[in-house]
Each structure stands twice: as structure tokens, then as C-alpha cells.
Amino acid sequence: MSGTQVQIYVITVVAAVQPESIVDELQDHGLRVKQVLAALGQIIGEGSEQAASAVRALDAVESVDAQRTYRALGDPPDEDQP
Amino acid sequence: MFSTHSPSTSATEVPDRFVLIFDAPDAAVPGIAAQAREEQVPQLLREQGYSISEYYPALGIAVVTSKADQLEDFRQRCAGYRLPPSVVPELVYRILPEAAPEANSYTDNEQFTWGLQAVDADLSSFTGKGINVAVLDTGFDAAHPDFAGRTITAKSFVEGEDAADGHGHGTHCIGSSCGPRTPAQGPGYGVASEANIFAGKVLGADGSGSDSTILAGINWALENKCEIISMSLGADVRTVHPPYVTAGRRSLELGSLIIAAAGNNAQRSAGNPGFVGAPANSPYIMAVAALDSKLAVADFSAQALDTEGGEVNIAGPGVDIYSSWPGAQRYNTISGTSMATPHVAGVAALLAESTGLRAQELWDKLVATARDVSLPAQDAGAGLAQAPSSVEG
Numbered sequence: 001m002s003g004t005q006v007q008i009y010v011i012t013v014v015a016a017v018q019p020e021s022i023v024d025e026l027q028d029h030g031l032r033v034k035q036v037l038a039a040l041g042q043i044i045g046e047g048s049e050q051a052a053s054a055v056r057a058l059d060a061v062e063s064v065d066a067q068r069t070y071r072a073l074g075d076p077p078d079e080d081q082p
Numbered sequence: 083m084f085s086t087h088s089p090s091t092s093a094t095e096v097p098d099r100f101v102l103i104f105d106a107p108d109a110a111v112p113g114i115a116a117q118a119r120e121e122q123v124p125q126l127l128r129e130q131g132y133s134i135s136e137y138y139p140a141l142g143i144a145v146v147t148s149k150a151d152q153l154e155d156f157r158q159r160c161a162g163y164r165l166p167p168s169v170v171p172e173l174v175y176r177i178l179p180e181a182a183p184e185a186n187s188y189t190d191n192e193q194f195t196w197g198l199q200a201v202d203a204d205l206s207s208f209t210g211k212g213i214n215v216a217v218l219d220t221g222f223d224a225a226h227p228d229f230a231g232r233t234i235t236a237k238s239f240v241e242g243e244d245a246a247d248g249h250g251h252g253t254h255c256i257g258s259s260c261g262p263r264t265p266a267q268g269p270g271y272g273v274a275s276e277a278n279i280f281a282g283k284v285l286g287a288d289g290s291g292s293d294s295t296i297l298a299g300i301n302w303a304l305e306n307k308c309e310i311i312s313m314s315l316g317a318d319v320r321t322v323h324p325p326y327v328t329a330g331r332r333s334l335e336l337g338s339l340i341i342a343a344a345g346n347n348a349q350r351s352a353g354n355p356g357f358v359g360a361p362a363n364s365p366y367i368m369a370v371a372a373l374d375s376k377l378a379v380a381d382f383s384a385q386a387l388d389t390e391g392g393e394v395n396i397a398g399p400g401v402d403i404y405s406s407w408p409g410a411q412r413y414n415t416i417s418g419t420s421m422a423t424p425h426v427a428g429v430a431a432l433l434a435e436s437t438g439l440r441a442q443e444l445w446d447k448l449v450a451t452a453r454d455v456s457l458p459a460q461d462a463g464a465g466l467a468q469a470p471s472s473v474e475g
Contacts, residue, residue: 010293010325035294037301040332042325044294063324068360070296070315072220072251072289073343074418 004048008034008067009055011043017060019043029054099172100153104142104165118165126163130156145172184453188375190404195271196375197258197399197421201429203273204263206469210274210431215260215310216303217424218296219252220289221245222281223408226253228265229279237302238283239295247408248287254414255314256281257406259424259431268413271405273428273469280308285315293325296361300329304336309434309444312427313342313367314420316359322391323360330366334441341427343419344369344394345384355385355461358392365391368445371462372400372422379461383419386460395445396452397462398422398429429467436470 011026013019019041023033026043030051035044044067045055056064104123119142124134127144130152137144144167148156153169160166188196194204222236222245236245247253260279261272282299285291296315303311311333317323333340340361348356362369371394372380380401386394400422407414430448434440439447452464 008292008294010297012325012328035298037297039301039304039336040297040329042297042301042328044297062328065293065324067293068317068319068323069290069292070285070317070360071291072249072285072418072420073314073316073346073423074251074254074420075416 004050006046006048008044008046009052010065010067011045011055012062012065013041013043014060014062015041022058022060025058025060026055029058031055094174095171096174098147098149100146100148101170101172102144102146102167103170104144104167122163122165126156126160126165130159132156186377190269193269194263195269195404197403197425198263198270198273200373200375200377200399201273201425201467202469202471203428203432204270205471206432208432208436208470209263210260210277210428210435213274213277213310213431213434214280214306214308215274215277215312215427215431216280216282216299216306216308217252217256217259217312217427218282218284218299218303219255219314220249220285220287221247221252221283222256222279223247223253223406224281226406226408226412228257228262228406233278234281235279235306236281236283239298239302240283240286240291243283243286245281245283247283249285249289250407250414251289251314251420252281252283252285253408254403254405254416255312255420255424258403258421259312259428261406269404273425274431277428277431280306291315293323297325297329300333300340304333304338308338309440310427310430311338311340312424313340313361314418314423316343316345316362318345318347318359320357320363320387321360322363322365322389326361326364326367327391329361330364334366337440339368339430339441339444340366341368341370341423341430343423344371346382346418348382348384350379350381356383357387358384358394363387363389363392367391368395368426368448369393369463370395370419370423370426371397372417372419373397373455373462373466374401375399377455377466379457380417380419382417383461394460394463396426396448396464397455397457397466398425426467429469432469
């Protein structure tokens with residue numbers, strides 16, 4: 001994957017830090033913050049892999065994970081198998 | 083006059099036989115001295131004409147044959163010595179008959195779906211009243227007549243879509259977890275029929291969603307103090323996705339339990355047992371397998387992974403499940419670990435109501451009270467989730 005390709009990441013903040021407090025810092029490192037999930041201590045952001053790497057190095061950040069997709073696990077309409 | 087207790091057991095009283103307790107906690111003078119038990123009590127018994135062959139001084143208990151008026155006279159004499167006994171009738175006990183064997187096969191009947199019968203929701207006096215249950219799925223048909231008058235909070239986290247269910251899956255899952263037990267038509271299909279419903283739309287009308295919608299939905303459920311978060315969704319990946327380790331752990335810390343579908347990636351009939359996918363394979367998220375109406379593991383139901391969190395924790399009814407459906411169709415019968423998950427979530431709500439337990443303690447209770455259905459733990463975890471019939475200790 002190209003280092004400049006933009007994708008969505010989940011940033012998990014270390015337990016002692018309020019996620020709102022590092023929003024500016026993340027944006028300074030090139031990550032556009034889309035959502036702050038205060039109860040979970042997580043932030044959804046968008047940026048390049050380079051930006052993700054830079055954010056991953058911050059002390060306040062526990063992990064940075066590229067977004068995954070999921071699907072419903074029952075029969076979809078018009079299909080026989082779950 | 084002395085009084086006798088009315089036992090609530092099935093034991094029967096023996097005519098003219100009584101148990102005298104000289105040291106009962108509720109006796110007028112509890113904790114009588116050993117000397118009184120060993121000397122005064124047997125003397126009083128003899129003086130009254132009672133045999134002391136069934137007097138046990140270490141216990142301060144005698145069993146006597148007596149008419150009621152004679153016993154009352156004796157009790158008053160003892161009271162004069164500050165030794166009034168408690169008196170209860172002697173009971174005959176019998177070996178308890180074996181409980182009726184539990185059914186191993188179910189069918190939908192006029193009153194209840196087979197799923198409700200299998201988890202004992204049809205027998206439970208609990209309804210999830212006062213418990214907030216979040217179902218994070220494809221949304222909800224809030225106009226469904228079976229949910230009129232219910233407390234429903236709905237929110238969409240899918241960009242460009244409102245909270246309505248354009249797929250059907252979400253309405254079906256909400257039906258199994260929180261639908262009615264006595265709908266106007268058809269069988270009862272909802273386990274926690276009086277729970278407060280939080281319908282978080284995290285999957286679009288195409289049945290798919292992403293971390294940003296799902297995590298936002300979990301965050302919303304936590305903000306709304308949902309005790310139970312049901313997620314009938316997944317991805318067929320073996321690796322644990324770290325955001326859900328945090329999400330599961332923080333949910334437990336905040337009093338919520340996340341229950342997720344183990345996955346439908348097995349094809350057991352072809353020798354493929356599959357594996358528990360994400361996010362159910364996270365250590366702090368309860369993974370649910372699907373059983374059929376004969377309590378066999380469903381062909382599609384994923385097997386445990388050999389990693390921490392990759393276990394199957396529990397099982398629920400997940401094959402040919404009748405529940406609510408959006409629009410004019412109103413009902414549908416479908417299959418999946420998706421269908422097993424809301425049954426377990428509903429049972430969790432009943433247990434949360436009946437025990438007051440939350441988070442990890444609720445998890446432990448669900449597992450401890452599950453029914454052993456003689457399936458390997460890697461397929462069905464602790465077994466089939468069971469609703470409480472009365473107050474759980």
C-alpha cells in the first residue's frame with residue numbers, strides 16, 4: 001500500500017489520557033479526526049499510512065489500527081445460507 | 083399456645099410428633115449453657131413423662147411423642163426455668179423425584195418459538211424490565227406493530243442512512259432479544275420483552291459496516307448505560323482486532339457486557355469447522371455459537387480458535403428462527419450465529435434484572451447457568467443460555 005494512500009484508522013488512547021486532549025496533536029501529525037469516542041477512549045481518524053506511523057509513535061497513543069469492515073451474520077434477504 | 087411452622091416443602095408432618103429446640107437462634111433465651119442442655123433439659127423431659135432416648139444434648143434438640151395440650155404444658159414449665167423451646171412438627175422427608183428430563187428437541191408452537199422454549203424464556207417471570215439492551219445492527223422498523231408502546235431509542239451511525247432498517251437483519255435481531263412474548267398474532271419470539279431497546283444502526287442497508295460505525299455504536303450504548311450490547315456481526319479474520327480488545331474491556335469497566343456472534347464461516351458437513359472471527363474473538367467480548375432445534379451445533383457455526391479470546395463462550399438458538407421483520411412482511415424465519423446472539427443477549431437482560439449483576443459478574447452468571455447440551459466446549463462453550471425462572475442467588 002502506498003504511504004500516501006488515505007484510509008481510516010482507529011486510534012486507541014492510553015487509559016490515563018482523555019482522547020479530546022490529543023486531537024490537536026493528531027491533526028498536527030496529518031491525521032484528520034472524524035470522531036472522538038470518549039467512553040471508549042478511541043478516536044476515528046483519516047490519513048495516510050505515514051500519518052498513522054507518526055501518530056503510532058506518540059506516548060498518548062496505545063494503538064493505531066486500519067479500519068476493517070464487517071457484515072451481518074444472518075441470512076441476508078434472498079439468500080438461503082447464513 | 084405454641085405455634086408450629088408451616089413448611090413450604092413437600093415433606094409431611096408426623097401426627098403427635100414434635101421437635102423441641104432448646105437452643106434455636108430465635109428461642110427466647112438463645113445460646114443456653116451446656117450445663118442446662120446436659121442436665122436441666124433431660125430432667126424436665128423426664129418429669130413430663132417424655133422419653134429422652136431421642137434427646138441430643140450437644141444440639142439441645144429433642145424429638146418427642148406428645149399431644150398438643152401436653153406439649154403446651156411442658157413448654158410453659160420450661161419457660162419457668164427460662165428454657166422455653168421452639169417447637170416444630172416432625173416431618174417425614176422423601177428422596178426427591180428426579181426432575182423431568184429436559185427436552186432435547188423443540189418446535190415452534192402457537193405460543194412460543196422453539197428458541198424461546200429452548201432458553202426457558204417461556205417459563206421465566208423476568209422480562210428484562212428496566213434493563214437497557216443495545217442491538218447494534220442494520221437499524222430497526224420502529225413502526226412494527228409488535229413494538230407499539232415500547233421504550234425505543236434509535237440512532238444511525240451510517241452516513242447517509244437514517245435509523246430505519248432497510249435490510250431486515252436488525253429488526254429480526256431486536257425481535258429475538260427484546261420482542262414480545264405475547265404478540266397479537268403468531269408465537270411469542272422475544273426473550274427480554276420489557277427491556278428498553280437501543281437500536282444502533284451500525285450496518286447499512288447492504289448489511290455491512292466498519293469500525294467507525296460499530297465503535298461509535300458501542301460508545302453510544304455506553305453513554306446510554308446499556309447493560310447489554312448485542313452485536314450480530316463479524317468479519318472472517320482469525321486475528322484479534324485491537325480496538326475491540328479495548329472496547330470489550332472498557333465496556334466491562336463501565337458495567338456493560340458485549341455479546342457477539344461467533345461467525346458463520348464453518349461448513350461442518352464438509353469437514354470445515356471454521357473459526358471465531360472478529361470482533362467475537364476479542365478476550366472481553368462474549369462469543370456465541372448457534373444451535374439447531376435438536377440442540378446440535380449448526381452446520382455454519384464457527385469453532386473456537388486456539389487463542390486467548392478465541393473461545394466460543396456460550397450458545398443460543400440460531401437455526402430457523404422466527405422473529406420480526408420490517409414492512410408489510412412483518413415476520414421472517416432465518417438462521418445464523420446472528421440469531422443465536424440476541425437470544426443470549428435477551429437471557430443476559432433477564433439475568434441482569436433477576437440478579438442485579440453486571441459486566442464480568444453477569445458474564446460469569448450466564449456461563450454458570452448455561453445448560454450442558456453435551457457438545458464440545460470448542461463448539462458450544464458452556465452450553466445453551468438459560469433464562470432465570472426465579473430470583474437467582
